Amino acid sequence: MIRSEIIKNLVPVLSGQLVVCNIGLPSQEMHLFGDQPSNFYMLGTMGLSSSIGLGLALAQDKTVVAIDGDGSVLTNLGTLPTIANNVRDNFILLIIDNGSYGSTGDQPTYAGKKTSLAAVASACGCENVIECQADEAVSVVEKAIASKKMTIIICKCISGNIPVPVITLDPVVIRHRFMQAVEA
C-alpha cells in the first residue's frame, strides 16, 4: 500500500476533524479524496505540519490530527522534543513513513534505512508512540482519536505516488475556512 491509499482510507475517520496536511502530495491527495473546510493544506514550508498541529492543539480543545511524512519530520526533528514536553491530549501526529521523499521523486530518506522514527520519538520523551503497518492505519487512528491521549503514530508503507492535481485554492481562503471550522 502506498501513501495515497492510506490517505484515501482515512477520509471517513478524519471527517469533521481538524487536519493539518503536510506539504506536497499528502495535501493534494487529501484535497482530492476528502476536501473539507477543517483541512489545513500546507502549500509551502516543509517540516512544519507537526508544529502547526501542536500550536493548534495548544490553543483550543478540539482534536487535531497532523499528517506528516518521514522526510518532513527529519527536516524538523526538533519538533519531537517540543511535542514530548508539551503534552496536549487532543493532539495526534500521524507520520506516514514511506522511507522516501515522495513529493520530490522518491529519493530515499534515512527513515527508510537505519533510523527508526518510533525510537527517535520515544527517546525524545513522547509517550503513546505506535508504529503500525499501512493496513492498520484506519483502526490505529480511530483508536487514537477515541483515546483522548496524545499519540504519535508512525505508519509504515511502501514508496510510490499517483498523479494528483495541485491545489489552486488561495491560501487565505484555506486559512479562513479552516478558522471558521475551528470556531464552529
Added chain:
Amino acid sequence: MLLDKIVIDAFEKNNIELVTTVPCKQLSGVIAELETRDSMTHIPANKEDEGMGICAGAFMGGKRSAIIMQNTAIGVTINTLVTLTQFYRLPLPMLISFRGELGEPVACQVEMAVHTKALLAQLGIPTYHFHNPDDVHELDEILKYTFMCNKPVAILTDASFWKGE
C-alpha cells in the same frame, strides 16, 4: 527589570496568549518575565521556524501568538516567513534581540547584524528598532498594528536599549 516587565505587560495587554522562544543572552530577562505570567503559555522551541509553525497553529486555533528570538534567526526563517506567515496572512510579532550592534563583545554577531535590516526590508516586513529605553513605549502600538494588518512585524532590540534603563 523594568523593561522586561513593560514588554511582557504590552504582550498581555494585547491578548497574546502563546509565546514561543529561542533564547539569547540579551533576552534572558524578558523570557524570565514571561515565565511569571499565568495568562501566557510559553513554549520553548528548538529552532525558530518550528516556533513560527507553533505560532501559526495557535493563531488559527484562536490564540494570539508571538515569537522571541535573536536576529540570527532571520537567516533560519526566511522560507517560513514567506511561505507560511506571509502567504497565509498571519500576524506575528517578532521580538528580536539585535546582536552585533554597539556594545557587542562577539565579532561574529556583527556578520549577521549588517544583513538584518536589509533582509527584513527585502522581505517587506515592517521593522522597528528599539535603541533607547523610551522606545519601549511604542510596543503597544506596534502590537496593535501587527494584529490589524496580519503581517509578521520585527521589533529589533539592541544592547543599548536593554542596557539603558
